[in-house]
Amino acid sequence: MTTLDPALAAWFDHHDQRLHDDLFAFLRIPSVSARSEHRADVAAAASWLHGHLARIGFATQTIPTAGHPVVLAEWRQAQPGAPTVLVYGHYDVQPPEPLELWTTPAFEPTLRDGNIYARGSVDDKGQLWLHVAALEAHLAARGTLPVNVIVLAEGEEEVGSEHLAPFVEQHRQRLACDAVVISDSTMFAPGIPSILSSLRGLAYFQIDVTGPASDLHSGMYGGAVVNPAMALARILATFHDATGRVAIPGFYDAVRPFPDAVRDGMRRLPFDEPDFMRQLGVASLGGEPGYSTLERLWTRPTCEVNGMLSGYTGEGAKTVLPGTAMAKVSCRLVPDQDPAVVHRLLESHVRAVAPAGVTVTVRALHGGQAWRADLAGPLYEAAARALTAAFGRAPVITGEGGSIPVVNDFARLLGAPILLVGFGLPGENAHAPDEWISQDNFRRGMRAIAALWDELAAAGA
């Protein structure tokens, strides 16, 4: 099957205006999870979603947490042997401020130049809604779904998903599934459907260098006392070799290389490096030799200074020999690097290179594993076919240099393969004024997801 089932296609065509109207109604609810004055609005968005899922035939519950509630909806009447999928999304949104920078108000959805503008249009109400619409299409056009479906929508994604992992852990059995599907990301470029196949992990440290018991006069003591700021600079300078490769012994040992096919695909992406540099305001890029910019961002681990502080940093000159120096340093990780192992490696390395005369400590502040999809499974094959049907071209495989913590939670707690298929676009202004989703992507997204369930059932995943 390489085209969308005609019955579903006709249903989408026929209900296009109503699906837009419903989305606009959802977007009008200012469900800002970060603001206590919007608590009732967040609840209203949950209730709106609950009502719609119940109406289309899902057994729906709104389950309180210590924060905002989870909307959990289930439809388990597929043929025996049909796979069960879990769709995750979030109904809360970022605060809209600064309001004066919006062309039209954040909570008055507006169609302009083929894009739907509103807070939450792409992150994530629009992408959550297109999933619900795809489910409705099946149930309305055919009276059934080819797969069992669990919809899990949280209201705290924009404030850190504090209660999601405990929720998933608590309802582990009930949430057991064969696939997790999440649409909360972007396509590589307009017209290019994309599967996000990897996220980097993180190991974040604070390095403290302590020298003399107090700041000293750099005239009276300079030249005989080891300077903690200079010691820190010399330590940090050993973290990479001259080529840009991380030089912490053992750092790359656990790295499982990305498959050649993925790397080749990334190299073929229409990436406009001069434009990338222009956007960042830099004259040249850097990084580990032997890898393209996208590979460096998506597939390779890093070691970065996030912050540095020592001595006098105000205006003018103060002749102080600082007593201490501090750096925040973080490593982005790839499979199968472990944050705790990286901590040990970094600590040994720092201990080996630190000069006498200062004390150096390396404290781990935060850590998380990387995630990478095994693209060989039936889920990804089904997704490729569904996206091809909806967009008229095969999807590309992308990566993401940052982390999405819930993905690790699902991977860890549910053990099912995870499909990250998003319909946003670069420049979509998620978290910024004038957030938008492409109307074309919204329409194709609904159809792609509807096709996905057929493809997945056919693949017998």
Added chain:
Amino acid sequence: MTTLDPALAAWFDHHDQRLHDDLFAFLRIPSVSARSEHRADVAAAASWLHGHLARIGFATQTIPTAGHPVVLAEWRQAQPGAPTVLVYGHYDVQPPEPLELWTTPAFEPTLRDGNIYARGSVDDKGQLWLHVAALEAHLAARGTLPVNVIVLAEGEEEVGSEHLAPFVEQHRQRLACDAVVISDSTMFAPGIPSILSSLRGLAYFQIDVTGPASDLHSGMYGGAVVNPAMALARILATFHDATGRVAIPGFYDAVRPFPDAVRDGMRRLPFDEPDFMRQLGVASLGGEPGYSTLERLWTRPTCEVNGMLSGYTGEGAKTVLPGTAMAKVSCRLVPDQDPAVVHRLLESHVRAVAPAGVTVTVRALHGGQAWRADLAGPLYEAAARALTAAFGRAPVITGEGGSIPVVNDFARLLGAPILLVGFGLPGENAHAPDEWISQDNFRRGMRAIAALWDELAAAGA
């Protein structure tokens, strides 16, 4: 002459109590130059000093400046051919706060355990007063002085001597002299008279590294964008080689080595290195190889980081790839290094080692030449004999790692040799609560300076 003239010695013995009483009266005036509410007290101290100098026979003027006045007193009736000496000191003092840490009040001079406690006791009223007492001794006991004397006392030393250099420049002819003598420093240790023979200069810079136009997300961009903080660390790490020697090409080219005799003398000083480390709270020292700690502090140039700032420096973890990084860096200089030349050398070096992908600027914030006495002249020989007469042992030669800007001003504007002979002691609490001067040093200091004028006249300097 290796002992003090008996007539002078007798005069000092006979007037000991009165000299103490006068010093205590001088110390009672809270001449805090930094505080506008003490403006009248500063003027009162100038007036007190003026009155005393006039009374002993000096032609005295109090000359206003845009800040606090200069007291200028002259006695020019020495034998034809006698040298003219300029004595510099300051009658203003540091603020006394925090008051609660004083054992006895800052402006109620108290003799305790052989020390005179009061704000200004050592810095510098006590040391200025012992000069005036030595002049009085000559004039009272013999009716004459063996040298012509100019006393120049300012009231702004503790607030930066802003108006002193212009004053000296303006009165250059009148202040012309064969020697400048300043007592505003310390002896190496109790019982060891000391001549301070060198001061280091300073070349202070700010280094700014600029990368991307704004801070970036270290997940999304880390690994492909040159990190300004890491670039700065790598630049700073090139400033020294592995041994601790400054590795900026050309940095040592202009350095004129200290005479072997001075170095040998410094090595023989009873310097307690373990105690020095204990005081600083460090387990080991560092610095340029081939030099002792005192040589490193007094005779060798340095390159130190005074401050460093980049990215996120608050609590916890923030995954930012900083857009900029800044370091304050200063070099202590020795003769004949020039701050402007050091600026050029540093700038070329930084340009040579800076990675592509960031922009680096080196801005000079402040600079001053080093100063070093030519210890071979009659002034120093006379001083050595006078100190030996007063303290019963030959003086040692010390250095100072910091700068005393007025010394450079005198050297530049008057061209005369400068003798820095101080009677303070380590731990004297200048600028801190419980400032003190040793009563023994006060007495021996008066006698040493009185002897100095005889020695200088005898040497025919």
